[in-house]
Amino acid sequence: MKIVDFPHRLSVTCRAGNIRDLMEYEGYKFTETMLFGLSNGLSFAYLLPEETKETVDFAMISGVTHNQFEELASSLRMHYASCIPTDSELVWEHIKELLQEGKPVFLDVVLSLYLKYLDKPGLPGSSETPHTASNDFVSTWDRMFSQLQTPAGTHVTMLIGIDEIENQAYIVENNLSRIQTVPLDVLKYACNPPMTVTNHPQNRYGVYYLPTKFPNIKEATKNAIYANMHSFLYTSRKYNGINAIERLAKQMPNWLELMPREQVSITMGMMFYISEKASGGGFYRRLYAGFLREAAHLLGEDRLEEISKDYYKLSNMWRELNKQLAKGADFPESILNSTDLKVSINKIAAEERRIAECLLSLAETWRMGNESFISMD
Structure with missing residues (x-):
């Protein structure tokens, strides 16, 4: 099962960019920048390794909050249903049901665990995001991840289809122009790897339900x-x-x-x-x-x-x-x-x-x- 004709363009971020694609799929035109602003995303975080509850190889520094999905839902009166289930098999049964309903699913993942399966020739960025994609996208992130002893989470991909017979998953990656195909079992592993991970994804996934009318x-x-x-x-x-x-x-x-x-x-x-x-x-x-x-x-x-x-x-x-x-x-x-x-x-x-x-x-x-x-x- 796969959502056909899913719109996708390059974007700066894996959250606001993927939400923009979702909105376009649902028939609404928003820019990534507008959705980022409406999500109250701009912030800053700084913690030394010893100050976190995570196993981490560096000071955790970020310019954004990670509750953008919920904040945007509040701003636009949408409902964002997020789950951290305990049964991995039930997770994917529910995800299949959502896909059958035509609902793209946001997945928290460890990007480094499936990075090698992504298209290596990235395409130039759009006029809106000229510096996001580059021809060395995969190698750039691979160099970064290779510095770490502990894999890092916090990445979000959008799942738009699966083929269990062919062991394929169809995902949207904000830095790559084409819809990506990765092995389904590898993606499942990246959603809940049995190892220590900084910001472990824990099979977390979510889906938006849009209102009949947006606020002013x-x-x-x-x-x-x-x-x-x-x-x-x-x-x-x-x-x-x-x-x-x-x-x-x-x-x-x-x-x-x-x-x-x-x-x-x-x-x-x-x-x-x-x-x-x-x-x-x-x-x-x-x-x-x-x-x-x-x-x-x-x-x-x-x-x-x-x-x-x-x-x-x-x-x-x-x-x-x-x-x-x-x-x-x-x-x-x-x-x-x-x-x-x-x-x-x-x-x-x-x-x-x-x-x-x-x-x-x-x-x-x-x-x-x-x-x-x-x-x-």
Whole structure:
């Protein structure tokens, strides 16, 4: 069974990009940038290896939250049904039922476990995402994964068909233009491998149920901007949001005192891969800049256009820092002890706070006197 004529285009992220394809399949036109913004996805996370509950070879650093599916469902009044079942056989029986109903299924997976089965000749990116796909997509990710002793999860693929007789699964990968075919048994293994994995997928899967009518997109956009910036600035957790960035700025020059040298080197390399290969540049700041630019046109709000430019500049600041870290990963002392690094990361932290505060201040002006702002009624 396979969903035929499933639309697929290249995208920056495995979550918002795949959701965009799903929306188009259901007959709705959304851009990846708009869906990312509506999912309240922009954030930051920073945890040293010893601070996580995971087995991990590097400091966990990300520019995004991983509850985008649920947040987007809330913004657009959709229902996202997510499962972490205990019986692997029942998982796939249910997945088959969903596919028979014409429902694409989002699967949490360990990408490295089926990477070699993906098409090696990636195609150039679309005009919307010019830097996402490259001819060395598979080899690039293979180099990254080869640095790790512990496999890493957090990737999401979209399943649109299976053929049990031929042992084939049809999946959508955001960085590759064609629908991919991988062995079904290999995909099942990647969904729940019997090994230690950073962010183990545990057979987690999910499916969207769309409403008969979406809420007012202008109000949903305003709500999402307010909620995202408020959460980013006022989280009580030191590992998230602006707290995490300011903590990173203080700790990065002292990483060799906080982590073994090998973990420091891997972290410096991983920051580059996560920023450049998994988030479209600058820990998703570039993607969020695109959302704000689109929101500016939607809402007729010139100030959003200016803040969009600020986020674009911020993404370039992150990208330059991460390139320097990657170049110095084999000799971390030379980079981490430099005055330039301290200046760069502190300037980034200051800009992160300034821009988010400007955006929240603007969102609060929308909120004043608007009873529909939060409820979207």
